[in-house]
Amino acid sequence: MSATAGIAVPGGPGAVLTEVAAVAGRRLRHLRRAPGRFIGITLNPLVSILVLGYLFQSSITIPGGGDYQEYLFAGAALQVGLAGVGPTAIAVASDRQGGLIDRFRSLPISRASVLFGHTCADFLVGLVGLIVVTAVGLLLGWRPHTGPVQVIAGFGLLAVFLYVMLWVGVLLGMVLHSLESIDSLAPLIAVVFPFLSNAFLSEQNLPGWLVPLAAWNPISAVATACRQLWGNPVTTGTGFPSEHPGIVVLVTLAALFAVTTWISLRRYRDASR
Secondary structure, three states: OOHHHOOOOOOHHHHHHHHHHHHHHHHHHHHHOOOHHHHHHHHHHHHHHHHHHHHOHHHOOOOOOOOHHHHHHHHHHHHHHHHOHHHHHHHHHHHHHOOHHHHHHOOOOOHHHHHHHHHHHHHHHHHHHHHHHHHHHHHOOOOOOOOHHHHHHHHHHHHHHHHHHHHHHHHHHHHOOOHHHHHHHHHHHHHHHHHOOOOOOOHHHOOHHHHHHHHHOHHHHHHHHHHHHHOOOOOOOOOHHHHOHHHHHHHHHHHHHHHHHHHHHHHHHHHOO
């Protein structure tokens, strides 16, 4: 069967899963030879925890009171997902420039398996990064104050956010043709977007014009939901996003995942023709 006939392949779902595993294994072998990428996805969160949560915690107050280290942790952990955007985008763009798509075009495999393989491999790496960040957070004073089900649910939400962000990286890799452009844009996503949310500071401490943007930022909703699940300090804002963070998380992440996967798979299909 020609690879240009569609993304379906003989063998059904089992064959697709095998192809995804093969692509993911290839990606993990590349990452093993380039450990600097793992350092990159953990560096920003660790710097946030150490600098903001440890060195400057006495200078930052939370409206309503509470330990700033515990407030900060959710925002820092979210940076693992944001920091994963760049490496995934660069890997996808490199495969395009290196002619991998042309090589796969001659094989009877699902085109979707290539992109899903990238995200699955980077998802595993991101989970390891999240474990490292959590260990450092525990060493420096972060503690959950709820039961195991709520704690696991909070980390499950972080994992979902991480995976959705990887598809943002896939989309950037399929849209941008310059590795230099990706390398310049990716750090801005990991650093700037958290500061446009309540990841590090309460909305009440932000400039007035920035408050609506921070309130509707999906990062704010995910951070607030995690804090609630862990029993960590939660700042009280006004409006629908602050009162219903779970709904905002569900709608925004589902929409972002649907849009990024649809556009990325279409771009990949067109590039394979």
